[in-house]
Amino acid sequence: MLIDIDRLPKEGLRLSRDFEFASLDMVDENAVVLEPVHAEVFIRLVGEEIFVDGQVSVRLSFVCARCLTPFEFPVASRFDLVYLPEELDPLSDSLSDEEIDKMYYSGRQLDLRAVVLEQLNLTLPGKPLCANDCEGICTVCGELVRTGKCSCLVKEPDPRWSKLKFTVRDKR
Numbered sequence: 001m002l003i004d005i006d007r008l009p010k011e012g013l014r015l016s017r018d019f020e021f022a023s024l025d026m027v028d029e030n031a032v033v034l035e036p037v038h039a040e041v042f043i044r045l046v047g048e049e050i051f052v053d054g055q056v057s058v059r060l061s062f063v064c065a066r067c068l069t070p071f072e073f074p075v076a077s078r079f080d081l082v083y084l085p086e087e088l089d090p091l092s093d094s095l096s097d098e099e100i101d102k103m104y105y106s107g108r109q110l111d112l113r114a115v116v117l118e119q120l121n122l123t124l125p126g127k128p129l130c131a132n133d134c135e136g137i138c139t140v141c142g143e144l145v146r147t148g149k150c151s152c153l154v155k156e157p158d159p160r161w162s163k164l165k166f167t168v169r170d171k172r
């Protein structure tokens with residue numbers, strides 16, 4: 001959905017739209033998009049800068065990195081952005097760190113779909129977990145630990161954890 005900058009009303013434009021995205025659109029292709037992505041945005045032009053603020057919300061589904069169980073991941077993310085005209089950006093390679101973070105629009109248009117997708121992608125977890133304390137799958141019997149089906153008394157020793165286990169036991 002392209003927003004024509006020169007046709008934006010002076011008082012700004014308020015939009016409420018749904019966007020269809022597929023897993024392939026996401027930075028993490030394992031993300032399953034369960035419904036259209038709902039976006040509420042307010043767009044206004046101040047001088048040559050486009051101010052876009054609003055919210056994206058959707059329910060996604062991921063497979064837990066530890067227990068491999070699919071789980072729902074609700075997104076409700078607010079954003080507040082400023083886009084600068086690309087034409088004004090000098091083609092210099094002396095960009096400061098601050099300028100690298102800035103966003104640009106070109107051709108007097110702003111692609112709202114791309115804005116929404118970018119904001120959505122920023123909310124995705126690097127390592128999806130069904131719960132922060134998910135115990136995952138037992139390395140000995142292959143059962144999910146939390147279902148109680150695993151009754152292994154001896155867990156596969158992992159040298160990385162031996163030190164941690166020791167301190168936990170000490171505290172009891």
Ligand SMILES: [Zn+2]
Pocket residue numbers: 064065066067068069129130131134135136
């Ligand atoms: Zn899990």
Ligand SMILES: [Zn+2]
Pocket residue numbers: 138139140141142143150151152
């Ligand atoms: Zn087990």
